[in-house]
Amino acid sequence: MEWFTDSGYWLSRLVLQRMLAAVYLVAFLAAALQFRALIGEKGMLPVPRFVRVVPFRRAPGVFQLHYSDRFFACWAWAGALLSAAVVAGAADAVPLWTAMALWAALWAMYLSIVNVGQTWYGFGWESLLLEAGFLAVFLGNARTGPPVLVLWLARWLLFRVEFGAGLIKLRGDPCWRDLTCLYYHHETQPMPGPLSWFFHRLPRPLHRVEVAANHFAQLVVPLGLFAPQPVASLAAAVIICTQLWLVASGNFSWLNWLAIVLAFAAVDSRALTRVLGVAPPAAPPAPPLWYAALVLAATVLVAALSYWPARNLLSRHQRMNMSFNPLHLVNTYGAFGSINRARYEVVVEGTDAKTLGPETVWREYGFKGKPGDVRRMPRQFAPYHLRLDWLMWFAGISPGYAQPWFGPFVERLLTGDRATLRLLRHNPFPDHPPTYVRARLYLYRFTTWRELRATGAWWHRTHAGEFLPPVALRQ
Template sequence: MDWFTAPEYWLSRLIFQRGLAVIYLIAFLGAALQFRALIGERGMLPVPRFVRRTPFRSAPSIFQVHYSDRFFAVVAWTGVGLSAAMIVGAADLVPLWAAMSMWLALWVLYLSIVNVGQRWYSFGWESLLLEAGFLAIFLGNDQTAPPVLVLWLTRWLLFRVEFGAGLIKWRGDPCWRDLTCLYYHHETQPMPGPLSWFFHRLPKPLHRVEVAANHFVQLVVPFGLFAPQPVASVAAGIVVVTQLWLVLSGNFAWLNWVTILLALTVIDGSLVAKILPVPDAPAVPGPPMWFAGAVIACTVLMVALSYWPVRNMLSRDQRMNMSFNAFHLGNTYGAFGNIGRTREEVVIEGTDDTTISERTVWREYEFKGKPGDPRRRPRQWAPYHLRLDWLMWFAAISPYYARPWLLPFVERLLVNDRATLRLLRGNPFPDAPPKYVRARLYEYRFSTRRELLRDRAWWQRSLVGEYLPPLTSGKAKSAS
């Protein structure tokens, strides 16, 4: 079955699987550290309440059978441990069936978390990790060469990520077509990084070049992934470079890193060997028949599931980041079809005054990642995902979107809930809970070079108005 395997891609498989295990570890670690406040038994959107009203077929998860905070912690930390084992090569030390079982276990555990995560887990990179993780099951280990069919499936997934993103931009905000979107994007993106200020301050002609290059990379280059080598490797290399550019300019959890790993599966190891001193492909026997059958079945399944994302990409009403089934396979991808021209931030404040007056002193809650104190430089968090910080960006755009969880969040601040406070950078009320908590809406913009040097402030902000009136513990609880 020489046609069935591609030994020259053994290094690409190695890097992809080990890198994917790192992303899995980060995802499970984030779940373990954040779940109690977000979806725990006493969380803002508790899992027990969700599973009571959601049938298994709509959200398959082991937590449909049983949920407790202790059990969730066991699942998340098991995922961390298994991911760590995969990083150091445990899957290559066991029989092929056992390696596949390990990858399957990671996929099932993370699927179980995503499917009960509700709005906290409604991001496109969750589906991307699950779909890439599902394909990793069928890539095999050191006991067999990488299957050609699965390598083509990783290319098809990468194509959907890039081409879908390109289409949604071209069809969306007019600023993508007139090449001006990057006049705003670095400033208004969900969570700017430490270099975002510098990207924003690049000359406007260069921003226009960036947008034009983005259209080329996302609308033209993806077709090169299916070309013969070395064209496919060159196309993949272009994707890697552009994704690294995005890594430097913002915080998008593991979206860019999984995309990079998918691109690396396209690169022919024999071409790399001509440039770098890499070992020769190891000699391995042909794949067992049962493994070949599993790979073919996986291919047939993914081809069948591709009908919906293809239909979506061809539609004038293309949707971004959508799963068409509860297993998050055969998804459609794309982001930033619309770009905000201004940035608004919800600032949460509390006071320990028993009565509110003009003299009331309000103290601000600082988040770990989202903009707050204008003097605080944005931090690099990706590929780690700060879920609360990301949803606070959506809250500023749409109070309706934040309705299910924002009041429960405030309620927990009013009692100094320990799990909730761990999601924040600090607690301005360490000795006793605040008497009142309120939210105000500010418009933020990056400082000019002169303002940065004068004020040592990365942001300038101005008050827009009240977002949430002062609430006490009883009022917040009754409102939620």
């Protein structure tokens, strides 16, 4: 069984597992704090209505068997507590089978949430967390050496994330091929961060260098993950650096952090321990046969399921962020196959006037992450995921993306729903709900250096049309 484990990756596994548990913690916290307004019993897309029409085989999970807001809250908070325990080292302090059970519980608990999350959970990083979490079940703990097969499966997952994103760009928007996409991307990305304005204002030749470096990092470097050491470690280091660049330039939930987590599967701990001055632990005993059998079974399963994502990578009609099974195992990934040239934002306003006219005063609702107030500097939220803010960005691209949740969202503003208002940064009607709500479309652009110094505004916005005419509750 000497081939089965490699103690040289003990520190890399430790970092990978603790960071992955931290991402689970963020995901469960986001679910616990946002679910009532989004998918709760009185939410915009209620789970009870969903499970009445979607059978268990298409969306397996505990909420197919029972749902209540209280039960969901307990489930999500229990997931957060379990994640925190694993971050603190609980999985290394228990027998191997117990550690595997802890990781399996995290995977099953989050799968139950994703499978009833509907549009709010339709992001590629949900499947990525589940696929990485499934592999973590078989990574073992401090009582056994890191299994080589699972480390290779993690590298294969990271390869699909990076290489798939690189291919979708080359096959997609022409600006990726002429190296001009970053003329626009930092300004039009879903949720800019505090440094996005500065990234956007970099000289255009540097933007072209950024795009060329991105192609190298996503189409060439991932091949090095399968090379012998130290090439694999160098490839992982390049991926980590490029992902940290993306972390600094915007808010992409936990997507970048998961790529960083997976990259540690290719980092040789022997070099890492020398750099950090950490003494390796004593060699663990040989892994039990039942554990080796489970790892081999998982490897065969992943290999078999890899047919569909591998075929998708080679297809001229490559699809992004698609799951081929309801367990979200061995998926296909990709991001930003096309880039918006202009940023349109949906601005939601309300009024307490009884009748409408030219003199009606409209007051704007403020969102936590998406641009609104032009003088408010974009904030950093990732790896936390603001689901409503992200879907508001999609709504600005096309009203079709606002179906079927935008109407229920407006209705809850008109009723002053507390759970919905907690998703917002600013409620202009703290004492009573508005009588009318409307939504307008604005063209946003980052200000220039001169405009920022003169006005203190990070954005300039121009009215571009009506998104939703004034509506009121039926009498």
